[in-house]
Amino acid sequence: MIHQIKITLTTLTPLHIGTGRVLTRDFDFKSYAGVTYRLSEEGIIDALYARDPKLTEQLMRTPPGQLLKPADLDLNSPFVRYAVQGQPQGREFREQIKDVHDRPYLPGSSLKGALRTILTWHGWKENDLSLSSVRLGYKNKYAAQNIEAEIFGRDPKNGRHSPHHDFLRALRIADSYPASSDSLVIEQVQVLSKSKSGAPISVEAVKEKTKFRLRGSLDDSLFSSWAGRERGFPLPHADWLHKIPEIARARAAERIERELSWWQGRAEPSKLREIRSTLQSESDSSFPLQLGFGTGWEGTTIGAPLKMDTGWPEVYNLRDKRGIRWFKHKLHNPLDFPVSRRVIVRDQSHVTPLGWVWVTWKEEQ
Numbered sequence: 001m002i003h004q005i006k007i008t009l010t011t012l013t014p015l016h017i018g019t020g021r022v023l024t025r026d027f028d029f030k031s032y033a034g035v036t037y038r039l040s041e042e043g044i045i046d047a048l049y050a051r052d053p054k055l056t057e058q059l060m061r062t063p064p065g066q067l068l069k070p071a072d073l074d075l076n077s078p079f080v081r082y083a084v085q086g087q088p089q090g091r092e093f094r095e096q097i098k099d100v101h102d103r104p105y106l107p108g109s110s111l112k113g114a115l116r117t118i119l120t121w122h123g124w125k126e127n128d129l130s131l132s133s134v135r136l137g138y139k140n141k142y143a144a145q146n147i148e149a150e151i152f153g154r155d156p157k158n159g160r161h162s163p164h165h166d167f168l169r170a171l172r173i174a175d176s177y178p179a180s181s182d183s184l185v186i187e188q189v190q191v192l193s194k195s196k197s198g199a200p201i202s203v204e205a206v207k208e209k210t211k212f213r214l215r216g217s218l219d220d221s222l223f224s225s226w227a228g229r230e231r232g233f234p235l236p237h238a239d240w241l242h243k244i245p246e247i248a249r250a251r252a253a254e255r256i257e258r259e260l261s262w263w264q265g266r267a268e269p270s271k272l273r274e275i276r277s278t279l280q281s282e283s284d285s286s287f288p289l290q291l292g293f294g295t296g297w298e299g300t301t302i303g304a305p306l307k308m309d310t311g312w313p314e315v316y317n318l319r320d321k322r323g324i325r326w327f328k329h330k331l332h333n334p335l336d337f338p339v340s341r342r343v344i345v346r347d348q349s350h351v352t353p354l355g356w357v358w359v360t361w362k363e364e365q
Contacts, residue, residue, distance in 0.1 A: 001224065002220070004215070005363050006361075007173070007361055008212070009213075009357050010209065012275060018203070026064065029065070036088070036186055043079045083182075111291065115244060121251050134146050179210050185206075186202055189202075189345070245284060245361045249287045260272055269343065286361065290353070291355050292355040295355055297338045307334070317334070
């Protein structure tokens, strides 16, 4: 009763899934001639600090990158772990997640989290939910807990959302096989709104046209009569999981149209129209998806159906019991939220959204 799933994911725009670590010039990396070299702390310590024990204290006060010469910056050098095309504008950049051999990979949890958002969007509409029919948590962190329970399943004992009774537990996605280190690039990301743009943020990202291969599985036994021997089972909505490509295509079509509408009158990313055109021509077993850094509020929540709800203005302006606002910025028209997008800016007329990928999903019977 377990169906295997073959998944191929190809990046359409640069993808950044961070480790949470910010790398610093001369300590973690050194840039030279348009290339950024990730430094090997062990190699530097072994080769430089151990040369003369009397100089150790003096060398420890010096950032290791300042001890290196251009001739030391080579992939065969013991001082370099790997090299990345491009260089940060400032002294720092955000690190991309990689394996122990410095090869980027796609965590299965990142893909499954993006699919969970899509299924939440679908479940909100299919279950005919509204902001008046669900109770929001009084803290930001737990605001959607009751919505999750309505869509994914409740614990029959306490009525709360429970991972044990969540139908998405039937879907398992493993981490991808790694790509090569030369598929990495340094990109400059800015927050753009109608009136202004934020300071650039440098990130390490996976290049466009990079392929990742993953394995997944779908356990149909949790939806069978066999599982009904335990209270709260069988789980509902097996059909949703078997229709993930169909649901994801519908969600992507809506999102792209909304993004194109937002970019009207601005330097519109041509990539969005390319993705829409591909969506209309490719097979039903594949779909575009946005994940990782830069996805934004529209890509990590139910999005449009929330804003179309009659209760949206009230929820948008809601304060919790401690006086903490749900949203950082208040607008005269709540339908204008969110007011900005996080994009790659290579010049003033060329912007690229982050994290769009093309997923091929093949479920084996």
